[in-house]
Amino acid sequence: MLSFECDYNLGAHPKILEALVKTNMEACPGYGNDPYTARAKEKIRAACKREDADVRFLVGGTQTNRIVIDSMLQKYEGVISATTGHISAHEAGAIEASGHKVLTVPQYDGKIKACDVEKLVSNFYAKPTYEHEVFPGMVYISHPTEYGTLYTLKELREISALCRKLSLPLFLDGARLGYGLMSLDTDVTLADIAELCDVFYVGGTKVGALCGEAVVFTHNNAPKHFFSIVKQNGALLAKGRLLGVQFDTLFTDGLYFEISKNAIERAEDLKKAFADKGYRFFKNSPTNQQFIILEDAKIKELSPLVRFEIWERVDEDHCAVRFATSWATTKEDIDALYRII
């Protein structure tokens, strides 16, 4: 059966497993004090073109969002997010469980606009009783978004400039960052992100790793004793090497970018395949997640042949569905898909 249901359905890129095997019997200090973690940090700093960046490794996306947000907010602050932001809708209340409200602004294909953030903040401070409400304390964006869309450099600069004006840290959720960076339709580089954001993460779990996200604090703004905060949240790996070796591999010889590029190329093939067969698209996505509108009968017909995810109902007879490519999707997979759709 063909498998396009998500980008985390396989194990890891084979080079990662090779590296794990190769380094397996070397005794290393625990808790991230191993040489592989050090090398991975160095390589990520270099890829970001920021020698002053502080890189930390965590295990998964929700964990990263929760810990980064909680560690950068004051108790009386909330985080601004699109209504469709992962932290707003998909994390079982992890942000609220750490004590903070998610303050929502409208989404446009998953993205937020600087003007909406500005309005939220100016409305807040315009109220005589603002001290009775939740202070806006941070801006969260995802890139690619939950709909696979991307900010343009201009949009990102506007949001970043606003955040600096308002002294709000800008946090970019890069769970699928590789797919965004290698999109054919982006003018945003990793160095741009490192320059414009205060903290972001380079997603591993959805881009070829078994697990792992590399958090990058960009402007000497890592929270004090972040290590202990991570430990307190139960997020510190004893064998930190598991993350170090994986990211060291991903950032050696551009592997992270190369495998992300494969996903993008296959997504473009997939897009052509559906377009060619006359399907309609729910969103115009330039990354590895493609959203197609399918008739219910067609969904029933395809389900035994290929895995994909039902996204949302569009009308009485149609649903939007998601097909995701990944680092591992092959041309043969797309050809096989083309034959059955």
Add this chain to the structure above:
Amino acid sequence: MLSFECDYNLGAHPKILEALVKTNMEACPGYGNDPYTARAKEKIRAACKREDADVRFLVGGTQTNRIVIDSMLQKYEGVISATTGHISAHEAGAIEASGHKVLTVPQYDGKIKACDVEKLVSNFYAKPTYEHEVFPGMVYISHPTEYGTLYTLKELREISALCRKLSLPLFLDGARLGYGLMSLDTDVTLADIAELCDVFYVGGTKVGALCGEAVVFTHNNAPKHFFSIVKQNGALLAKGRLLGVQFDTLFTDGLYFEISKNAIERAEDLKKAFADKGYRFFKNSPTNQQFIILEDAKIKELSPLVRFEIWERVDEDHCAVRFATSWATTKEDIDALYRII
């Protein structure tokens, strides 16, 4: 350099890596819904001789302690632990960060006594103002303890019987459980633990896995929607297979017990080596952690040759140090150690 500083300094047992490689390109559902996780659960239930046990996989020890304790306690309850319990002293306040006090009882070589728990609880309820204090809500023990010691079956039964009498769930931290079960000096089996405890975990991180702890709820007492609680705590792995494959391997053909046994045999060799050379022991440990008293000069002399951990100062000139064996320690390692001490 010889390496006895801990039992998590290497990668994983080779069979685990083999299994990860072998299953790598199979598409599996995420979040623990893969067939390997299902098989691992089945095998752990069988090893526990409890078909009704509910097995869940988490990533690390502090994470497991925090989530299990918080999910089983009411807001007004605390957890009873030895003063030396891992949750009391070594987890950066993870239990308190989740809202609960650790109520301490005296430790005897790392173990607690049922009578001290009984005294704490009866003293609590004897106070006319007990509603102004923290209710004892659960008992936490570690087996092996932080000093490598083990409860006897009789001791465990006493604690368990008391807990049932007092309606306090009994939670056993088995971060090093394998080493306890395979000790030459224990009469406690895995089935005993599953019978006597309400929840416990089978440690993977310190017994040959890259990461992972298998939590076992034994008597239909898994908290409702534990899955969502795990997610909310940022502890849900997207690629749950990483844990499933590892525990499936560890519980196939008794690998978990076999490699634990190796650690125990090497610990016995190590004990003999030190005894033979006339060293004094700080604790009499029947498991893989051995605590030796070394003169400061000797520590200085050995440090360039072998890694071990300074445990605590004993007197002006001596420290207790810890040498840990593991699933990977060889007879050759012990021989080499013997030559240098």
Add this chain to the structure above:
Amino acid sequence: MLSFECDYNLGAHPKILEALVKTNMEACPGYGNDPYTARAKEKIRAACKREDADVRFLVGGTQTNRIVIDSMLQKYEGVISATTGHISAHEAGAIEASGHKVLTVPQYDGKIKACDVEKLVSNFYAKPTYEHEVFPGMVYISHPTEYGTLYTLKELREISALCRKLSLPLFLDGARLGYGLMSLDTDVTLADIAELCDVFYVGGTKVGALCGEAVVFTHNNAPKHFFSIVKQNGALLAKGRLLGVQFDTLFTDGLYFEISKNAIERAEDLKKAFADKGYRFFKNSPTNQQFIILEDAKIKELSPLVRFEIWERVDEDHCAVRFATSWATTKEDIDALYRII
């Protein structure tokens, strides 16, 4: 200067002060174990026509909302509220600080509709991945609402029936309950509320007390050890008599209802005064809060003569403003207001 800015700008009803003076030198047990608290509970139970109700006293509204909601929800649950609900917008994130998300539904003049709650809940469970989101765990309504509006008995019955069908506790915020019960335009009685809700509170702070809210758990559903939860939240008064004496007074000879009725009568007078002078109303409110639309110039003109609250901007030249009457508003106050508007 005339004072219509809110219903908590004066001290307490004189009979409350009299009772405090009269009982002042009687030695009473602390923490709510005094005879006045016992009598107040008894009288409130009688007024609710529910002998099985469990009545507890807290100090203020946000405190009550936070503690009641947190004590009745599971960790993985959130509370459903109108977007304009006090807990959603006006409590500095108190609900989120206790770990829970506020799940919003649309508001209609401050009220929610059963059908919207039903839709939220059915949409939630319809998602295959609902365990990754926040479970709806409770319904919060305010009566009167933040706009002074009231549920009809039919609406309240619909919401209550739905909540029971869905096993969601229904919580009614009665910070201004007296003004709702004595409205000329309501068919809802205190006994109806006690029958239809699982928990609600009878507001004291805004209805003649110095401070204090009487929480009523109606169907044997008070959380276990609620006393200790209150203490843990820092909400337990040492001199619980301060609340007991006040509510004992308010529920003696119907004082609570009598003074609420005065506020309603004065609000009707005020409504007539503004209507008579040709002003437009922003909301049609049947309770003590009246929302009028004023030109900016008029606001400027009135501000030195009478206190009122700017509610929200309506258009370029107009704002909605709030005039609140209370237990203490006199006919003379209204006459004076009439002369200046």
Add this chain to the structure above:
Amino acid sequence: MLSFECDYNLGAHPKILEALVKTNMEACPGYGNDPYTARAKEKIRAACKREDADVRFLVGGTQTNRIVIDSMLQKYEGVISATTGHISAHEAGAIEASGHKVLTVPQYDGKIKACDVEKLVSNFYAKPTYEHEVFPGMVYISHPTEYGTLYTLKELREISALCRKLSLPLFLDGARLGYGLMSLDTDVTLADIAELCDVFYVGGTKVGALCGEAVVFTHNNAPKHFFSIVKQNGALLAKGRLLGVQFDTLFTDGLYFEISKNAIERAEDLKKAFADKGYRFFKNSPTNQQFIILEDAKIKELSPLVRFEIWERVDEDHCAVRFATSWATTKEDIDALYRII
């Protein structure tokens, strides 16, 4: 029946009730923005001889301890306290519920020693793995202590000097501060406390108020947006005047000190009465709480005649009991007590 069971069994000092009655019908802004609160702050600053002090009013002691400690600690920090400190033993886990561990040091008649704090902190940083534990972040002392004892100026200076050396804020719980300041056996003044501590509170609940504690941040170190933190914790009074009027009264013409002095004088009389009759003392207390050792038979004999609190069992036949005087205790009360003991 005579009543010596505690210092919060009556209402308020009559002058406080008079002031509440007198100001009752003045319309005042809410939330502490009234003129009485402003005056009370000014008078407390003057009494502290610190014009730069930031004074805030809260309702009760546990609430104050929880909010002050949580707002001044980082997430990874705990608070150092005597094992007998109120926050450690008597507040239902309020500190832990806000996320922080209480780090205990030994108590000597309820007091801590600077050297023990120094040892705890130096031991902490001496551990190579200190980042895995809870950082000491603040020092909490009570004055008078839970045993009625007092720090000498020398002791307080030592603790303060150490705290400054270690950059740990020093927090003094003054729930019974008046009784400490007016003790015949103290050399510590309010100005000393304001100089030596970073934050402390002047207790009202136990010194003649209906409720209320005045928190004093002494060196421009009030947490940012403390108002919103108070609101979020449900501790903000709508009618802040209730606290303002009470503290304005207490700090007018030295009432706070005068009524505290009465308690001290009566405590001295009480001490003499017991000594005269040959009773033994459990602690030598220079404040309003006196701890006497009574035979069980005597306790039984006295119980119908006078209220007092059983403190703790001393031996098989004896208990320590507490007799507390207060602002309201009269010479006649002591004479009556003398006759029955």
